[in-house]
Amino acid sequence: MAEQLNITRLPPLTVPSLSVAASYDQHRGKGTPLIIDNGSTHLRFGFCTSNGPRSQSNAVAKYKERRTNKPLLLFGDGIEAEGGAKSQVKTPWEGDVLLNFDALENALDYAFIQLGIDTPSIEHPVLMTERLCSPLHSRSLTSELMFEQYCVPSLAFCVDSVMSFYYNNLPSPPVPFSSDGLVVSFNTASTSVIPVLNGKGLMSHAKRIPWGASQATDYLLKLIQLKYPTFPTRVTTMQTNWMLQNFCEFSIDYPGLLRRLKDPLSMRASERILQFPFTLPTIEEKTEEELARIAERKREQGRKLQEIAAKARQEKLAQKENDLQHMLSLRERRDEESKKEWAVRNTLQEEGFDDDAELDSAIKKLENDLKKVRKKDADGDELEDEPPSFPLLDVPDADLEEDQLKEKRKQRLMKAGYEARERAKREKEREREEREAEERREVEERERDLAGWASKLKKEQEAIMNKIKERNRRRAALNDRKSAAAQARMKSIANLAADDRVPKKRRKGGGEDLFGADDADWAIYRKINNAAPSSDEEEDMVTLQAVEQKLLQHDPSFTHEHTHASLSAQRSALLTAFRPQYDDGDVEGKSRIHLNIERWRVCEAWFSPNMAGVDSAGLGEIMQNVLSRFSDQEKGRLVKNVFVTGGPSQLPELVPRMQAMLRPILPPEMPLEIVRAADPMSDAWKGMADFAKTDEFTKVGVTKEEYEEWGGERIKRWWGGNWNSSIPLE
Structure with missing residues (x-):
């Protein structure tokens, strides 16, 4: 399956091996030039007579080991062995500029230790790389470090890409270097273009872009x-x-x-x-007995919950009936007593009502709630065995005692509820008969003309889908503040803000806001609030599902692919190819990255x-x-040897x-x-090593005596370096 889908697994992290220091005996006292390619990602070092450079990641981390509580200094691949050290990593480079000289010193210490140098000072001339157009203070501080800390006899700097070009274009047998070409160097933090004519890098014509x-x-x-x-x-x-x-x-x-x-x-x-x-998530497999036990336990819990819910509903219904009876008695007392006596007693305030209107509103609300509950009971076809009797309703109040009067009022409420349930049953029966008649007419129409019936339903489905699309399109347009819908929305908001239904003085004094008193207010609210739910949308979805269900059942040409759910669920084929979707339970698929x-x-x-x-x-x-800075003749010499080097090449x-x-x-x-470097990673070091074996190398380096006389800004002009002056810069 992995080969079929072209899946590649990430390589596992390898534990770095411990490198062994080389022997210094063969180079002791000989003054063999030391080559250091100080790259942004890797430090390559070695003597010029070596077969190849030693390489290590150019990063350092100061880390305190938790078990022994001792500070550790880790360099290169050793950082990967300690998880806590990764957050403390530093490199000598900040982008394309050498700034962290403490890290550079640690890197050089590591290089000299690995080369086995055990003398108090470095008794070897050093050839070291630097970036194109490096700042003068970076070279000065590096020179100070090399001469003051390590006491090197001489130090020379070169541009790594030019030395890679030198190595790949070195004539055989060796003669003075005079090759032409255009060097394109792909580095870690930049990409540079350096023209080389007659074996000399023209740094004044070089260019660099900040992309690597x-x-x-x-x-x-x-x-x-x-x-x-x-x-x-x-x-x-x-x-x-x-x-x-x-x-x-x-x-x-x-x-x-x-x-x-x-x-x-x-x-x-x-x-x-x-x-x-x-x-993968661990799934515990259960036996059939355990599964049966769990299912029975769930059923028992469901029955208990149903009983508790039914009991709570009965208690709530009884409480509402009692409250309604108490409020009705209050209203009867209000009607029987005079307004003056009623106001003097202050009965409404004692019962928690501000005025008569609030009492009437509470009674109306309770009656509506009880009506809904009774209608729901009627919808459940909970038929009573026989109609209930209310004997006290026909007896005059004068012939009844106090307890019988209370029972009479209760029977009056029960009779009203019974009659409401009977009306709801009759209404439901009428709706059922109308629905059955409509279904019979639809069946007759379908049997008479199936194609016409299906065409009518398909048009209805298309109309509803267009309404849904238009609603979604409007909702998307509201997110664009420059669209006409968004501007109309802002106009509606501005009109609402300037609404003068509440007087200005009353509004300042905390007057009541009348928004919502009119049903049209809610239409405005849905218009300005794109997240507000719409009852029309819910009704459209219910109608659409019913239409599609009929078509799926009776029309052979209508399949699940034609339904709204299938059409809306189908994402763009291009988007699906760009990022395939996996099921929620597919842990393996969710852990994949598709690169295209x-x-x-x-x-x-x-x-x-x-x-x-x-x-x-x-x-x-x-x-x-x-x-463009060169003549056609020189341009022809350059483009005849376009040389690309560096890791990304x-x-x-x-x-x-x-x-x-x-x-x-x-x-x-x-x-x-266009020619690619034979080994873009090591050719710069090899070119430096070959150049260090020539007599010209002794002429391009700054000696310790010159450093002590002129300082770290002393430079020498040569074809592989950055600078074009042999006098000190001030």
Whole structure:
């Protein structure tokens, strides 16, 4: 099933292995140049005579171990071994600028320990990388650290991408480096374009955009979070970077790709499914006896609840009848006594009523409540064995005692209730007869002309569905403040605010608000409140379900796919392909991430950073800007060797995309060749190692004596560095 759906499981976290320090004996006292590629994500270091660099994650964490309560200093992959240390991670780099020199010192300490250097000072000249256009104070502080802390004999800086170009274009046999080319470096926090003519990097013509692998990773993570806002598992930056490296790619024609992916089948074919770890819920299996016992217990509980509810209803009904009888007696006393005596006694206030109108309102409310309860009893067809008798109603009050008078009043209430139930039964019987007659007429019509009957019901269904659609469309339009519906709503609100039914003076004094006294007020309320429920909507749904049920039962051409529930439940096929839906109980499916358009959208941000919210020119625009500074002859030398390096340069389809981008801005006869670095991750270090073996290396570094005389801002001009002056900058 996993192969059928093209599902990929996330790789498990590997426990970092403990690296062993190398032997220093073969380099002791020889002054072998030391090569340090200080990258944003990885630190690569080693002697220039080594076969390859040692590599470690360029991150440090100061962490206090809980069991021993001792402070620990973790570097590189060792941070992954301690969960509590991950929140304390620091790197030497802030974006594309070297700022955290404490972390840099820790990184250099680790490198020198792993190389086995056990001398009080570093007795080796150092060649170290720096970013394109690095600030002068970063170089100055790095020089101070290297000369003051480690006492290196000399220090030289170079741009990593230029040294990678040097390694991949080094002639054989070795001669002075004089290659031409356009270096495009994809770094962690930026992407730079550096022209190289006659073996010299023209840094004054170089350009850089603030978009790199870290921004692409963050952008992909935001897209995933937007697509899956309730994803059950936390998606980490490390996992997102793994997705970027393994599933994202460049598109030669991004607008054409979007047009192609409008087809749901094409989008399904292009997706990659990531299966995150999940835990299935444990379900305890019960025996048949236990299930039967549980069912019997539930039935018993249901019976008890029904009995309790019935008893509560009877008690509530009896209480209401008693209250009604008491209120009726009050009204009878009021009618029998004169107004003056009634006012003097203040009986209503003692009973909790303000005036006669409130008493009449309470009596009317209780009568309505009792009427509803009796009608409900009548709907339940609770037939009485024989009509009840009320013998005291025919006896004059003068012939009755006090207890008999109370019983007579009670019988009068009971007779009124009985008569109300009888009327409700007769009304229900009449409605049943009318319904049966309507059903007979409908059956006759259906048997006489099935097609016409079905057509009439389908038109009725369509009309109701159109009403529901129009209601939903209006509700959606109210969310747009510029729509006509929203403006009409605001006009209604303004009219209500200016309502003068309550005088202004009385309104200021806390006068009664009369909104709601008129039934039209509630129509206005539903009009201005898009969340207010509508009784028409509920009636439409009931009618629609009844119509569809008849069509499903008698019309063979009408299926469940034609019902309103099925049509409304069917989401857009494209939206379903973009993010498939899983059932609530499917824990495995809920833990999947479907990558489709995101695979190309993230990479397209290198050429259009504004689509990710970065106000910057794209890679194609800055390459065109760089090439425009050169003559056609020099431009031809540059584009004949367009060299791409850096980790993101390994993403698929980058070279064809750059060819499709550069070819239209070049003359047709001008040759274009784009070359990818053999090993984008290590070629910069290898190029530095090869350069350190030449005699030219001794001329580009600043010695300790020059540092002590001129300070950390002392620089030397050379083809692989940032600076173009051999005098100190002030």
